[in-house]
Structures are given as structure tokens and as C-alpha cells.
Amino acid sequence: MFKDIIVGVTPTGIDNCAVQAAMEFARKFESKLYLVHVAGMAQGWGSIETLEPSGETSRLKEQISETYAEMLEGIQESQIIVVPGIPHNEILRLARKKNTDLIVMGPHTKEYEETRSKMWGMTGSTLERVSQKARCPVMIVHKDVVCKEPLYSNILVATDFSDQAECAVSYGGQMARQYKANLKIMHVVENGNSRSDVIGRLEDEYGPRLDGIGECGFEACRGKPSMEILRMGNQADADLIIMAHHSKERDPEKAFLGSTVTQVALNAPCPTMSVNRHFDLRCGLMYDQTGAAVQTEALA
Incomplete structure (x- = not known):
């Protein structure tokens, strides 16, 4: 049913419930799963152009890979993507590129959103902006989800x-x-x-x-x-x-x-x-x- 799934991830794991739900769906439907982290905002750097040359994106990708390595077992196709940029722009760009049919997100912390707002002058959260423009459904998960059979009753x-x-x-x-x-x-x-x-x-x-x-x-x-x-x-x-x-x-x-x-x-x-x-x-x-x-x- 869900063939290509994107889930937003962070090195801190604050959206773990959303990540676990996306992984369960990927196992159940043998989906391609893309774990996406957009670097630059939470770290507080002034220029996103320096993130890749400095090696920060590679370091974050390695950190995320270690965090989720065990949880990814049993998923046939998965990819961890770390890119510099503005979160909602990069998530939406990837969703269009991969023709995804589900984006899974969890709520970010208040502190994260305040940092983002001060740095970029944007109102509304990443979740709001992704939901605003996404071409596919966006699932918001804030607590553990049991992947049962049937999935929905x-x-x-x-x-x-x-x-x-x-x-x-x-x-x-x-x-x-x-x-x-x-x-x-x-x-x-x-x-x-x-x-x-x-x-x-x-x-x-x-x-x-x-x-x-x-x-x-x-x-x-x-x-x-x-x-x-x-x-x-x-x-x-x-x-x-x-x-x-x-x-x-x-x-x-x-x-x-x-x-x-x-x-x-x-x-x-x-x-x-x-x-x-x-x-x-x-x-x-x-x-x-x-x-x-x-x-x-x-x-x-």
C-alpha cells in the first residue's frame, strides 16, 4: 500500500515514535524507506553552504546510521539522507523526486522551533509547511503505534x-x-x-x-x-x-x-x-x- 515512505529524523531521536511507525509500515508493505535529516537549523550555523564542505553532513549521517542501525533490520530497502537546507523545502523536494505516497513526521520540540524561527524569520513549523504543500498524505505520530492486522479497523x-x-x-x-x-x-x-x-x-x-x-x-x-x-x-x-x-x-x-x-x-x-x-x-x-x-x- 505504502510503496515509498519518507520519515523525518533527528540525531537526538525526539521523533522516535514517528520513525518506529514508518519502519513498521516499511516492513509490512516492503516499502522503500527514506530517513531524512535536514542539517543547518538545529546546529545554529550561519551558512548552510558550509555544512557539506566541512564534513558536518557526513558526520550527522554516520551518527544517524548508528542510532537506527538495529531498528532498520528487516527492512529490505532503506536510505539515510542528510542534506543542508531548510527542512520543509528539502523534505518536499525529496518527496516529489521519489514520488512518495506517505510522509511520516513527529512534532518537534518548542525550543527547536524557536531556534528555527529566529534564524530564518519563518512562522509555522516544519510540520505545518510540509502538510501545507505535500502532494501525498502526511501522517503525524506522537506516540507508539502498534502495527496490527488488519492495520486499521x-x-x-x-x-x-x-x-x-x-x-x-x-x-x-x-x-x-x-x-x-x-x-x-x-x-x-x-x-x-x-x-x-x-x-x-x-x-x-x-x-x-x-x-x-x-x-x-x-x-x-x-x-x-x-x-x-x-x-x-x-x-x-x-x-x-x-x-x-x-x-x-x-x-x-x-x-x-x-x-x-x-x-x-x-x-x-x-x-x-x-x-x-x-x-x-x-x-x-x-x-x-x-x-x-x-x-x-x-x-x-
């Missing part, structure tokens, strides 16, 4: 009826079909809308394209979106939460990872997947944008 998709949310629902439908998982589509009701009206809209807009999913339900609730999504995730025993990376911004290039997604991702009982574009699973069955199954050969 209960999938929760939160929608706000935006264009990006359409992509998230479509991807959730594909995942549910692939794993024969239960699927729940939810929306947090805004003032002035009744719960029954919203459920009716969910059924009308998404119901026809989700045919063939064993158990598919729709839910509407009222409250703070992040809190309600977290509550529903616990209630549904979700092992994956899928959301659009922002709310109702029509242009995904202009939108940032919304605070709702951030709050859910850092507190959810399971991984959170950010989807902001239509993306097909690379497996035996593919699905068009209406959710209809299309038979095709597996992609390499």
Missing part, C-alpha cells in the same frame, strides 16, 4: 465540507475499503445549524460515494472542533484520524495547518493523517474522485 474522518475535506473523505473511503474497516464521517456543527440537518447533508454528499464500505456512519456534534474530534476518536476506538490540513481556505498553497489539526494530532489516541489533495492508494484497487472502484494493476 476504525477510521474517523472529520470534514468541514471544504474542498480539502473532500480529499480527506475520499482517501478515508479508500482506506476503509482496502482494510475492510469501519468508517465514521463527522462534522462539528456551527451555530444556526441543527444536528439532524448536518447529518442529512453528510449522508447526501458523501453517502453515495462510500457504497461498499461494511459499516459507514455519519455523526454531527456541537462544541470546540478539536475537543469533539478527540472525543469521537476515543468513542469510536479510532486507530486512524483523517483530516484536511486546514479549514475552508480554497487554495491549499495558501492555507496553513490549522490549529484544530495540530491540537488533534498532538493529543489523539492514534496517528492523525493530514490530506489536502486527492491521492490514490497504490494497491490493486484504485478509486476515482466519486469513490467508485476502478480495477488496475498495482503500481511499482
Whole structure:
């Protein structure tokens, strides 16, 4: 299912949960795994051009290789990549080059983000910027993930009826079909809308394209979106939460990872997947944008 996976790594191992999850996926799906570290920001050097000539990138690569050598056992194809630059730019560049179908990331420490902001004058974290522009889904992992069989049994998709949310629902439908998982589509009701009206809209807009999913339900609730999504995730025993990376911004290039997604991702009982574009699973069955199954050969 996941053929090419990128995971962000650091020499300090602060994102170990994300790395372990990516490695488990790589073993399960016999994927190519790229462990990527972008040097220059955390170290505090003033010029990224000096990192390779000085040998710092080679030193960091060796350090990361030693850190993860034992964990990489059993993974057929893996590569450690250390490059100088701005993290989100280099991760996105590599993702395009390798045509990856999953980027796995963990949250960075507050101190790291403050250092990055002071050095480069950028707002928003690497996670925000990767999720903003990635062409493939971005999985945010902040705690240990158990790679079970089936991988997913209960999938929760939160929608706000935006264009990006359409992509998230479509991807959730594909995942549910692939794993024969239960699927729940939810929306947090805004003032002035009744719960029954919203459920009716969910059924009308998404119901026809989700045919063939064993158990598919729709839910509407009222409250703070992040809190309600977290509550529903616990209630549904979700092992994956899928959301659009922002709310109702029509242009995904202009939108940032919304605070709702951030709050859910850092507190959810399971991984959170950010989807902001239509993306097909690379497996035996593919699905068009209406959710209809299309038979095709597996992609390499």
C-alpha cells in the first residue's frame, strides 16, 4: 500500500515514535524507506553552504546510521539522507523526486522551533509547511503505534465540507475499503445549524460515494472542533484520524495547518493523517474522485 515512505529524523531521536511507525509500515508493505535529516537549523550555523564542505553532513549521517542501525533490520530497502537546507523545502523536494505516497513526521520540540524561527524569520513549523504543500498524505505520530492486522479497523474522518475535506473523505473511503474497516464521517456543527440537518447533508454528499464500505456512519456534534474530534476518536476506538490540513481556505498553497489539526494530532489516541489533495492508494484497487472502484494493476 505504502510503496515509498519518507520519515523525518533527528540525531537526538525526539521523533522516535514517528520513525518506529514508518519502519513498521516499511516492513509490512516492503516499502522503500527514506530517513531524512535536514542539517543547518538545529546546529545554529550561519551558512548552510558550509555544512557539506566541512564534513558536518557526513558526520550527522554516520551518527544517524548508528542510532537506527538495529531498528532498520528487516527492512529490505532503506536510505539515510542528510542534506543542508531548510527542512520543509528539502523534505518536499525529496518527496516529489521519489514520488512518495506517505510522509511520516513527529512534532518537534518548542525550543527547536524557536531556534528555527529566529534564524530564518519563518512562522509555522516544519510540520505545518510540509502538510501545507505535500502532494501525498502526511501522517503525524506522537506516540507508539502498534502495527496490527488488519492495520486499521476504525477510521474517523472529520470534514468541514471544504474542498480539502473532500480529499480527506475520499482517501478515508479508500482506506476503509482496502482494510475492510469501519468508517465514521463527522462534522462539528456551527451555530444556526441543527444536528439532524448536518447529518442529512453528510449522508447526501458523501453517502453515495462510500457504497461498499461494511459499516459507514455519519455523526454531527456541537462544541470546540478539536475537543469533539478527540472525543469521537476515543468513542469510536479510532486507530486512524483523517483530516484536511486546514479549514475552508480554497487554495491549499495558501492555507496553513490549522490549529484544530495540530491540537488533534498532538493529543489523539492514534496517528492523525493530514490530506489536502486527492491521492490514490497504490494497491490493486484504485478509486476515482466519486469513490467508485476502478480495477488496475498495482503500481511499482
